[in-house]
Amino acid sequence: MRIAVSRCLLGEAVRYDGKSKPCAAVRELLAARAELVAVCPEVEVGMTVPREAVDLVGAPEAPRMVGAETGQDWTARMDAWARGRVADLLAQGIAGAVLKARSPSCGIGDAAVAREAGGIPVPGDGLFVLALRRAAPGMPLVRDEDLVSAAEVEDFLERARSHAGGRSR
Numbered sequence: 001m002r003i004a005v006s007r008c009l010l011g012e013a014v015r016y017d018g019k020s021k022p023c024a025a026v027r028e029l030l031a032a033r034a035e036l037v038a039v040c041p042e043v044e045v046g047m048t049v050p051r052e053a054v055d056l057v058g059a060p061e062a063p064r065m066v067g068a069e070t071g072q073d074w075t076a077r078m079d080a081w082a083r084g085r086v087a088d089l090l091a092q093g094i095a096g097a098v099l100k101a102r103s104p105s106c107g108i109g110d111a112a113v114a115r116e117a118g119g120i121p122v123p124g125d126g127l128f129v130l131a132l133r134r135a136a137p138g139m140p141l142v143r144d145e146d147l148v149s150a151a152e153v154e155d156f157l158e159r160a161r162s163h164a165g166g167r168s169r
């Protein structure tokens with residue numbers, strides 16, 4: 001079974017601050033049970049390491065991605081890249097994804113989205129997650145912070161297996 005994983009969780013230094021965010025459950029438990037497909041939306045769309053942090057601004061169902069300091073607008077590039085990359089991942093047969101919490105790209109329901117620049121944020125999905133949800137409704141997506149114990153890894157794999165089984169019927 002193939003599972004997409006945020007690259008920084010594998011220990012790769014691809015975050016905006018030049019650091020990684022290794023996740024023991026992914027690297028030790030999940031890697032032993034599934035084929036992991038690494039993906040970093042921000043690096044793959046052409047951002048540098050390190051880089052300016054980006055914010056999500058606008059309606060939570062379709063926010064813009066803008067540089068926190070410069071306001072550089074990445075939305076069109078990220079949306080186009082995400083559509084293509086998600087199609088590629090689905091063609092590879094991924095059955096689920098483990099993604100870094102609170103990222104404006106990878107956050108699952110916990111990315112900060114402000115209605116206007118500088119406004120009070122509400123929780124929403126990152127742009128990569130919005131693309132995943134649109135292309136593969138119901139596919140199991142889990143935050144790294146919710147994947148700690150062997151039982152949580154097992155539960156996630158079971159849901160992914162069941163989703164993949166339903167898709168192939």
Ligand code: SF4
Nearest residue numbers: 006007008040100103
């Ligand atoms: S959270 Fe996502 S976009 Fe950010 S560094 Fe990790 S993989 Fe890349």
